[in-house]
Amino acid sequence: MDKIRIITDSGSDIIDSKRDNVTVLPMSITFGDEVFYDGVTLSHSEFYMKLIESDELPKTSLIAPASFADAFEEAKNAGEKVIAITISAGLSGTYQSAVLAAEDYDDVYVVDSMNVTIGERILVEYALKLIDEGKDIEDIVNELESAKKRICVLGLLDTLEYLKKGGRVSSSVAFVGDVLRIKPVVTVDGEGKVAMLGKARGSKNGNNFLISEIEKVNGVDFDMPYFLGYTGLNDTLLKKYVKDSEHIWGPYTEELPVCSIGATIGTHVGPNAIAVAFFAPCK
Numbered sequence: 001m002d003k004i005r006i007i008t009d010s011g012s013d014i015i016d017s018k019r020d021n022v023t024v025l026p027m028s029i030t031f032g033d034e035v036f037y038d039g040v041t042l043s044h045s046e047f048y049m050k051l052i053e054s055d056e057l058p059k060t061s062l063i064a065p066a067s068f069a070d071a072f073e074e075a076k077n078a079g080e081k082v083i084a085i086t087i088s089a090g091l092s093g094t095y096q097s098a099v100l101a102a103e104d105y106d107d108v109y110v111v112d113s114m115n116v117t118i119g120e121r122i123l124v125e126y127a128l129k130l131i132d133e134g135k136d137i138e139d140i141v142n143e144l145e146s147a148k149k150r151i152c153v154l155g156l157l158d159t160l161e162y163l164k165k166g167g168r169v170s171s172s173v174a175f176v177g178d179v180l181r182i183k184p185v186v187t188v189d190g191e192g193k194v195a196m197l198g199k200a201r202g203s204k205n206g207n208n209f210l211i212s213e214i215e216k217v218n219g220v221d222f223d224m225p226y227f228l229g230y231t232g233l234n235d236t237l238l239k240k241y242v243k244d245s246e247h248i249w250g251p252y253t254e255e256l257p258v259c260s261i262g263a264t265i266g267t268h269v270g271p272n273a274i275a276v277a278f279f280a281p282c283k
Contacts, residue, residue, distance in 0.1 A: 002137050005080040006127050007071050009063055009094050010038040011087035011264040012113075012120040013229065019128060021080075023071050027094070028061040029263045044260040048232050048271050057165050057267055062093040068101035072108050081107040081137050085124050085144070087264065088114050088192030109141045111148075114192035117265045118227040118277035119153035125225035126279075150221070150279045154197070154213050155265075156206040157184045158237065158272035185209050186269070194268070203237065207244040210276065214248060217280040222252065224279035229261040232271025241274050 003021075008014060010026045017024065026037040031050055036042035038060075042050075051058065068084065075082045084102065089095035095112045102108040113120040126147060130140045157163075160182065182199050183206035189195040197213065200206035220226055230238040235258060242249050242256065249256060261275060 001134055003078070003080045004131050004137055004140070005075045005078075005082050006124055006131075007068070007075070007082055007084045007098075008120070008124050009087055009092075010262065011092065011094065011116050012085070012124055013044075013117045013259055013262050013264075014121055014124065015039045015044070015259075015262075021131070022124070022128070023075075025063050025067050025071060027063055027092075027264060029267075030059045030061065032056075038263050042263075044262045044266075045233055047263050047266065051266065052271065057162070058263065060092075060263055060267060063097055065097040065101040068098045069104070072101055072105050076105060076107070082109065083127055083137065083141060083144070084108065084110045085113050085120065085127060086110065087116050087120055088112060088188070090114070090192035091116055091194070092264075107137075109137065111141060111144050112192070113151075114148055114190075115151055115153060115188050115277075116194070117153075117261050118229045118259065118275055119151050119188055121259070122151065122225040122227050122277050122279070123148055125227075129225065147224075147279065150224075150282070151188075151277065152214075152217055152280050153188045153275060153277045154210050155186045155269065155273055155275040156200070156203070156210055156241070157186065157269050158203075159270055160184065162268055162270035185213070187213075194265075203240065204244070207241045210241065211245045211248065214245075214276070214278075219281065220248065220278040221281045226257070226276070226278035228256055228258045229275045229277070230258070231261045231266045231269060231273040235260075237272055238274045 007023045086095040185197045200209045
């Protein structure tokens with residue numbers, strides 16, 4: 001059976017994988033003149049404390065081909081084949097870096113997750129499931145390319161402030177939105193880019209919006225990996241969402257996989273956002 005290593009980037013928000021066949025390469029985050037490495041020299045909580053205090057948005061940078069090449073070389077020396085699963089090429093040049101680095105290796109396969117944060121993470125989790133089932137690497141890659149089209153990611157933002165800072169909405173729109181308690185709902189579209197799905201007035205209506213969108217795709221395939229996430233320093237709003245959508249998550253609430261969402265998305269949506277990622281059932 002092939003020895004297979006999964007190499008991904010910190011855009012997947014995998015910080016402390018308990019699997020010894022997973023390598024997470026950190027993206028860099030720049031606040032002013034300070035450069036940090038996501039999840040390595042800057043934790044998610046430290047990131048949000050800095051984000052809240054900063055007048056300007058930080059910058060996140062792609063992972064260079066050399067970093068992938070080093071990881072590929074290490075895997076080769078260990079007798080491992082590699083599947084590199086990256087953040088969407090529509091959001092970062094990291095995928096292209098992996099492709100360039102992979103040109104010098106025979107047993108490295110690069111998969112564009114077409115996603116980010118927990119959407120990317122559940123594709124990694126699915127790859128690990130297939131490895132555990134003893135699948136050949138080519139079969140795993142083919143399955144990932146097919147299954148990634150079923151991934152649904154939905155996010156509910158708490159504020160328009162960070163979209164304003166990033167130039168995605170005007171100051172006047174952000175002001176009116178905050179006065180009216182407008183909560184944007186976002187998704188990752190078919191091109192692997194973050195897109196506005198709609199707006200809800202207040203968190204209760206926002207939670208109902210997420211519930212409605214899940215029902216539109218016939219619910220969650222609970223035989224596949226799924227994840228919930230939150231931005232900021234606590235998961236209070238996520239717990240409220242889970243309670244509001246108990247008919248969806250009720251049987252699984254004792255074991256819901258939850259993680260904090262880091263800088264790659266947190267920079268643009270700010271604290272107190274929540275997200276869900278899952279595979280829609282096969283049609």
